Amino acid sequence: MSERILNIENLKVSFDTYAGEVEAVRGVSFHVNKGETLAIVGESGCGKSITVQSIMKLVPMPPGRLKEGTIEYLSTDITAYSDKKMQHLRGKEMSMIFQDPMTSLNPTMRIGQQILEGVKKHTGLKKKEAEEQIIRLLTDVGIPNPDKNMLRYPHMFSGGMRQRVMIAIALACNPKILFADEPTTALDVTTQAQILELMNALKEKFGTSIVLITHDLGIVARMADRVAVMYAGKIVETGSAHDIFYTPKHPYTFGLLKSLPSMDLSKETKLEIIPGTPASLINPPKGCSFADRCKYAMNVCNRLEPPENEISQGHAGSCWLLDERAPKVDLIKGEIL
């Protein structure tokens, strides 16, 4: 068994808004092992960003509220850590890359300085050493002429270059875990591939674990060791990348796969969309939140939340179809057996 870096149990995060309580994350559990990449997949608004931002306590509270659950980092419970204590973890032990490199860098600060801030805070290096470190980092992330470019401002760089700078900031203090929140969504496809490649290379080099948030299964396929599929604030299926892609057990996971153009599931599969819209998080349904959109919905699905069923070692799903009393269904063929 590899070392567990992060362990999340039953995390629940809500937002208090005028319209009522929005239950953004409704009991999420997962773990991250050393050196692996865990992908959290789901549609926008399913709570994946809130989940990871809650772990780093970047969600403004209020209006946000951590209702329940435990967050363990290296077997230490950090759930109740104060902001002050979190400051020593953020940037040093765990860091984050955001979706839009156009807005996630401070436009009025030189990029070198933006990297330096974190280095100075966490390592106590002298200015000269810190600068050398920055040049090394910029070289690592593939920024040419780092000694000159560190003195430039973000608007002088392209989106891809800025995301490289973001990665340099995130990896500046060699964190054990990197949260990447849709790191390539705002980039064009070629740049996307380069950034993903870079992340993989750096992961190998530094042994960093990555939690990759994305809605793009193509990215999951090239990056992830394990996958957690999220829907309406819950993880509905989790397993190795192989499990998820070849033996999906939850109709939602399967729906996601089928809506992907390049997946070679079977020759005849047509590109399909999942009908309907995700369930409201203000008054979540009391049964399975996917039941409304699920073509295999049973009566029980509207009444009771499905429990988590282990399918095989490390592969689990929350769906009533996995119950032994349920009719057997072949998701790939779309047939009821």
Next chain:
Amino acid sequence: MEDNMTTHEANDFLFTVEAAIPHSQLAGSNLSYWADAKRRLLKNKVAMISLIFILLILALSIVIPATSSYTYDQQNLSNINSAPSRAHLFGTDSLGRDLWVRVWYGARVSLAVGIFGSIIPSLIGIVIGGISGFFGGKLDMVIMRAIDIIMCVPSMIYVILIMLFIGSGQIPLIIAFALTGWMGTARNVRGLVLQLKEREFVLASKALGASSASLIFSHLIPNTLGIVIVSITMGVPGAIFHEAYLSFIGLGIAPPIPSWGQLANLGTAVFRIFPYQLLIPASMISITMLSFNLFGDGLRDALDPKLRN
């Protein structure tokens, strides 16, 4: 798990009939923009109290002068500068005129100038700014440069010039404000329109061949309305202030017609001996401006989608 089992019903593991579940709950929480804004405004205590104040002052300004036994220009030289009493709730001034009636008559004048002195220039500003932003190009450049030049001199100078032209009084004041107060709104509206023009939904309707008129009426106006309403509300205290300022320096409303600025002007002459004569109109000006400002703040919080949550 065991517990769960026991609550199962016989037909639990049968498929539901297709579309048997109402989908209505899906969109249940999406209130419309205006309904949402209204709800948030009603919840805002400060804004509501301010609104009540505004309505109260408006109502009193209509009722009191109409029902009082005194008029605003009725002099009584045997009863000058008397302190507030039963007969004269706000006392009398140096000509023995009843200040209670004068203050509420002055409220009519000041509020009328304040409200119309904000609405009219805003409307002019919307039209000019809208045209400038929507059509762009040379026209836009000319309008914007003209505004730059006009704004190099404080609007007060223009107002005074115009007042010299057309004389003093309520209507001239409103005209002067209308001619000098539209530039700020025009700039803001132009900026908004320029932003909106680049937004996806506008580009989309343009691509689908929507006409200019339909673009203006179905996209630009609804999307700027909230901001415009806020700016009009926030403009009212400004106009009240300018009226008071001009009357204070003897250029706004001509005596004997009272306005709050007029009353404050007369009050300063004697306030060392009879402070109530300044205190009362000054408080009216400040309370009214405060109410409009606070109500405007509430409106902005309710209408600006950026400030939500």
Next chain:
Amino acid sequence: MAKYIVKRLLISVITIWLLATISFFLLRTLPGNPFQTNQILSIEMQEKMMTYYGLNRPLLEQYITYLSNLIRGDMGYSLKYTNRTVNSIIKTTFPISASLGLKALALALPIGLFLGVASAKKRGQAVDYACVFISVLGVSIPSFILGSFLQYIFALKLKILPMAQWSTPLHTILPTIALALSLLATLTRVMRASMLEVTTQDYVKTAKAKGLTESKITWSHQIRNAMVPILTLLGPMVATVLMGTFVIEKIFAIPGLGQHFVNSITGLDYTMTMGLIVFYGIFMVTANFIVDIAYGFVDPRIRI
């Protein structure tokens, strides 16, 4: 940069020229003449005065004379203050108005910015409500009312500060406060809104994710970015305030420039009014020019 400055300068000159032209003809269309208001002068005398000042000549000729004098920096003689040039009146009164304005700004700027930042940082808490209240109150009490009350309380009742006049530093306290409150209120309001806007930006989240302390984030990431709207506001604000405020000068009997703005127009003192408008215009154009250069320093995205 040099090209930009030349271009800006050219635009400024055109602006001032247009301003002078428009106001010149606008002023002359006003009914009456500058000497009419003086009851003592007979019609003949008025005519004589008009001829003496060259006001009877064709308007276009007067305009050309005025412009050519203006280019040499000569704004002519005041029509009301006998034997005093507009230049000399501005020279003696402007420093007084400017010094009062600077004092008020020196008081309002740091306090206003501080309250704005504090208010935004403590959003929804008691501090925030207090700051918002102060700022709304500040824009709701006209300066002439505040000035009168300051006089009443501190000079008349408490007798600790002089009522009016412009002589010792002690005399400057009340007018400075009366002038500063609305400036402070405006600055607080704008800074608060700007800080709140900046707080929701992604780069603030990035800074937080780096593990920076709250105060470090405020100082090096939020305030600088929040200063851009303040700069926009500051240009016209400084220009207006330094030019003097008529009512404050009237209430506190300060011999500043502000009083001339109203008196010269109502007295149809053409040359004086023109001089003030042109002077004000130059001042405003310069202030905006400085602001534009300052943008470049605060926000590297804006290149000049």
